[in-house]
Amino acid sequence: MSEAGAAAAHDAHAEHHELGFIRTYIFSTDHKMIGRQFLFASILMLIVGGLLAMMIRWELAWPETAVPFTSWISEPFMYPADEDSAVGAVEGLSEYVDPYPGANFAKSLGSVGGAHMDPAFYNSVFTMHATIMIFFVVMPFMVGGFGNYLIPLMIGAGDMAFPVLNMLSFWTAVPATIMIVYSFFVEGGAAAGGWTMYATLSADPTLSGVDTGADLWVISLLILGVSSLMGAINYITTVVNMRAPGMTWFRMPLVIWSLFVTAILLLLALPVLTAALGMLLFDRTMGTSFFMPGGGGEPILWQHLFWFFGHPEVYILVLPAMGVTSDILSTFSRKPIFGYKAMAFSMMALAFLSWIVWGHHMFVSGMNPVLGTAFMLTTMVIAVPSAIKTFNWLGTLWGGNIRFTSPMLFALGFVSNFVIGGLSGIYMASTPVDIFIHDTYFIVAHFHYVVAGIIFGMFAALYYWFPKIFGRMMNETLGKVHFALTYIFFNCAFFPMHFLGVGGHMRRIYNPLQYEFLHDMQWWNVFITMSAFCLGLSQLIFFVNFIWSLIAGKKADKNPWEANTLEWTAPSPPGHGNFETTPTVYRGPYEYSSPLVQEDWLPQDRKLGPEAVTASQ
Amino acid sequence: MPRGSAVAAGPPDSQPSTHETTEALVAVPGYGGGPPPPSIPRPPVSNARMGMLMLIGAETMFFAGLIGAYVVFRFGSPVWPSGHLYLPVGITWVNTAFLLFSCYTMWRAIRCIQADQQQPFVRWLAVTALLGSVFLGVQGFEWVRLVHDGLTISAGMYGATFYTLIGCHGLHVLAAVLWLGIVLVQARRGKFSPQHLIGVEICGMYWYYVGAVWVVLFPLVYLN
Numbered sequence: 001m002s003e004a005g006a007a008a009a010h011d012a013h014a015e016h017h018e019l020g021f022i023r024t025y026i027f028s029t030d031h032k033m034i035g036r037q038f039l040f041a042s043i044l045m046l047i048v049g050g051l052l053a054m055m056i057r058w059e060l061a062w063p064e065t066a067v068p069f070t071s072w073i074s075e076p077f078m079y080p081a082d083e084d085s086a087v088g089a090v091e092g093l094s095e096y097v098d099p100y101p102g103a104n105f106a107k108s109l110g111s112v113g114g115a116h117m118d119p120a121f122y123n124s125v126f127t128m129h130a131t132i133m134i135f136f137v138v139m140p141f142m143v144g145g146f147g148n149y150l151i152p153l154m155i156g157a158g159d160m161a162f163p164v165l166n167m168l169s170f171w172t173a174v175p176a177t178i179m180i181v182y183s184f185f186v187e188g189g190a191a192a193g194g195w196t197m198y199a200t201l202s203a204d205p206t207l208s209g210v211d212t213g214a215d216l217w218v219i220s221l222l223i224l225g226v227s228s229l230m231g232a233i234n235y236i237t238t239v240v241n242m243r244a245p246g247m248t249w250f251r252m253p254l255v256i257w258s259l260f261v262t263a264i265l266l267l268l269a270l271p272v273l274t275a276a277l278g279m280l281l282f283d284r285t286m287g288t289s290f291f292m293p294g295g296g297g298e299p300i301l302w303q304h305l306f307w308f309f310g311h312p313e314v315y316i317l318v319l320p321a322m323g324v325t326s327d328i329l330s331t332f333s334r335k336p337i338f339g340y341k342a343m344a345f346s347m348m349a350l351a352f353l354s355w356i357v358w359g360h361h362m363f364v365s366g367m368n369p370v371l372g373t374a375f376m377l378t379t380m381v382i383a384v385p386s387a388i389k390t391f392n393w394l395g396t397l398w399g400g401n402i403r404f405t406s407p408m409l410f411a412l413g414f415v416s417n418f419v420i421g422g423l424s425g426i427y428m429a430s431t432p433v434d435i436f437i438h439d440t441y442f443i444v445a446h447f448h449y450v451v452a453g454i455i456f457g458m459f460a461a462l463y464y465w466f467p468k469i470f471g472r473m474m475n476e477t478l479g480k481v482h483f484a485l486t487y488i489f490f491n492c493a494f495f496p497m498h499f500l501g502v503g504g505h506m507r508r509i510y511n512p513l514q515y516e517f518l519h520d521m522q523w524w525n526v527f528i529t530m531s532a533f534c535l536g537l538s539q540l541i542f543f544v545n546f547i548w549s550l551i552a553g554k555k556a557d558k559n560p561w562e563a564n565t566l567e568w569t570a571p572s573p574p575g576h577g578n579f580e581t582t583p584t585v586y587r588g589p590y591e592y593s594s595p596l597v598q599e600d601w602l603p604q605d606r607k608l609g610p611e612a613v614t615a616s617q
Numbered sequence: 618m619p620r621g622s623a624v625a626a627g628p629p630d631s632q633p634s635t636h637e638t639t640e641a642l643v644a645v646p647g648y649g650g651g652p653p654p655p656s657i658p659r660p661p662v663s664n665a666r667m668g669m670l671m672l673i674g675a676e677t678m679f680f681a682g683l684i685g686a687y688v689v690f691r692f693g694s695p696v697w698p699s700g701h702l703y704l705p706v707g708i709t710w711v712n713t714a715f716l717l718f719s720c721y722t723m724w725r726a727i728r729c730i731q732a733d734q735q736q737p738f739v740r741w742l743a744v745t746a747l748l749g750s751v752f753l754g755v756q757g758f759e760w761v762r763l764v765h766d767g768l769t770i771s772a773g774m775y776g777a778t779f780y781t782l783i784g785c786h787g788l789h790v791l792a793a794v795l796w797l798g799i800v801l802v803q804a805r806r807g808k809f810s811p812q813h814l815i816g817v818e819i820c821g822m823y824w825y826y827v828g829a830v831w832v833v834l835f836p837l838v839y840l841n
């Protein structure tokens with residue numbers, strides 16, 4: 001087996017040199033190249049989604065004033081303002097709140113290429129912000145990028161089970177991505193029904209005023225569903241069938257467990273969305289009325305189908321970040337993960353529970369209250385596996401030799417934000433509380449702590465595996481500065497949203513000043529917006545570090561972090577076929593500080609002889 | 618040397634000593650030294666079969682979504698016309714028999730190639746493809762008649778659910794027939810043998826699945 005594997009790897013390696021530019025860099029079937037393609041595509045989309053967030057924040061802090069740098073956007077969406085009208089709009093705000101916080105800042109910046117945002121376009125902006133961040137940033141980054149890159153390397157395989165399917169998975173995601181971006185430029189603009197696209201708003205083009213844009217949104221997600229399906233089939237088959245000799249299920253790194261469970265969720269959840277999207281598309285284009293009560297349809301059915309997919313989707317987003325965090329915490333605490341099996345089983349429990357809790361998104365939809373109570377109970381149970389994970393992470397840190405590297409810092413940041421997001425989730429799960437805070441900024445705070453908090457997991461993964469993926473180290477100092485600023489401004493931006501939400505600030509509103517009871521809290525909106533801008537600017541440090549390290553970073557060794565898992569036994573970056581010889585696995589992935597060896601790490605593929613035991617005495 | 622986890626990794630009395638052999642360490646939980654378990658030369662379910670099972674799982678969720686919607690509308694509506702009122706139930710019974718018989722012929726084809734009987738293999742495959750095409754043809758013919766009679770997709774919930782559900786199944790049959798067409802061409806060129814029949818087998822799995830979905834849809838939509 002290992003000889004055959006080595007020969008195959010060698011053949012593949014030889015073949016590599018004959019591949020042309022197109023087969024190597026564009027239509028590559030190598031999981032590492034496909035992973036990098038997903039990675040770069042999602043980073044590009046992260047910039048788009050982030051800039052949309054900045055527009056939302058400006059509008060909320062200084063409503064109906066000129067948004068800077070947007071005069072290039074065409075007329076029905078943004079209306080260019082000259083300097084006088086830009087300043088005048090900000091001065092008009094003092095009618096509501098006097099003195100208005102940040103007025104001077106808004107005056108001086110708003111006159112730089114400023115333009116007024118059309119309220120309907122604001123709807124498109126927040127809809128597309130969420131859609132892009134969920135489907136085109138987090139999913140392709142964690143599942144597409146790191147899923148592809150890590151699964152074969154960490155289980156000791158030469159490539160995925162179906163390399164061509166893998167390539168097709170990326171190249172079906174590309175038209176979906178182009179379509180979603182292109183939808184901004186069609187007549188009527190991009191989809192404006194919120195990322196959840198609730199019917200009837202989404203089912204009848206006349207209601208949201210967006211016709212082609214919303215059709216493109218639906219078709220784009222249908223295509224993306226096919227891409228994810230191919231990815232999921234590939235991941236599951238690879239993990240089940242392609243593990244190296246000795247790599248038993250419970251010797252797999254937790255990040256592989258998380259990606260495996262994620263792939264199962266993807267496989268079974270996305271087809272339900274596909275069915276719902278198909279019906280929505282028929283409603284929009286073929287004259288059916290599945291979700292239109294006028295024709296005998298059922299708007300609540302859309303919510304049921306959407307959230308039956310949507311709640312597993314939350315775990316599709318967060319599980320890989322949890323897996324990454326588990327690996328990184330163990331590596332940099334120089335300790336085995338606390339409760340390895342409990343960690344694996346709690347991920348399975350989360351995945352199972354995610355199928356029976358969707359109704360907690362619908363407490364105020366008019367659903368039967370008895371059903372609401374059932375969903376409340378199942379939702380509360382989620383706290384159990386979540387708490388198992390959190391306490392095991394803390395147990396891993398306890399008494400460890402913690403190395404505060406940038407990936408470690410980001411992993412710690414993920415854990416702490418996840419705790420806040422998880423706890424605010426319990427408020428939302430309780431029906432009586434949810435009825436009060438439903439669709440306020442409290443929920444916006446909650447899901448940003450969980451879903452936007454995933455960006456800490458994403459950065460942790462990128463800083464940790466960057467040496468393996470690109471063969472160079474990232475700058476540690478810049479990484480730590482990036483972490484500190486991101487962590488501070490993330491919390492400054494999202495924590496006050498809890499206060500706004502409890503104060504009654506609605507989600508998805510264009511101008512909070514329309515409501516007199518929100519005037520007193522408007523300075524929180526300005527504070528959040530300022531923090532969000534700083535959060536956005538802090539990412540420039542990351543981009544500088546990322547690009548500079550790609551070109552001129554210090555060359556990385558095979559195993560710069562002194563970690564145990566198999567990818568660190570391959571060269572940095574690994575060649576085509578990954579391993580020089582198929583590795584044999586002798587132990588679990590977290591044997592740090594083992595008394596059997598001199599060093600404080602013990603790689604999974606290292607064979608120990610009696611002399612190692614002697615040396616450890 | 619950092620030993621932060623020495624205590625966490627296992628009970629203190631399991632610390633290995635010099636006179637122990639390496640094999641003894643296998644028994645020490647958490648340290649995990651020693652030889653690996655024997656590698657499995659061939660996984661119990663091959664990659665292709667596994668991938669097809671995954672696809673079938675995903676398709677099942679897709680149809681579950683559509684059937685769920687159908688059930689909501691049908692049992693939530695105060696009036697729901699009987700299938701006999703609109704749909705050609707009699708001819709669809711015959712059509713159902715065609716589709717189910719095609720599953721049998723598919724099974725026969727796979728049995729033949731397992732026994733390396735090339736001629737009957739190709740013949741049974743051709744019969745299967747023909748039966749699948751007949752099923753599609755009859756469905757298409759009936760649809761034209763239904764639309765002509767005024768049952769369109771936009772005519773109400775009855776038409777909308779009927780065409781969506783049955784249409785999605787029809788598309789799956791179409792995909793299966795096209796795939797079988799490719800397999801048939803390969804079979805005529807003698808590509809398959811008892812050792813190399815995975816291409817036929819996974820096509821067969823999909824074929825059976827499409828038949829099985831029909832067994833659920835036919836009573837649900839047509840018979841009531």
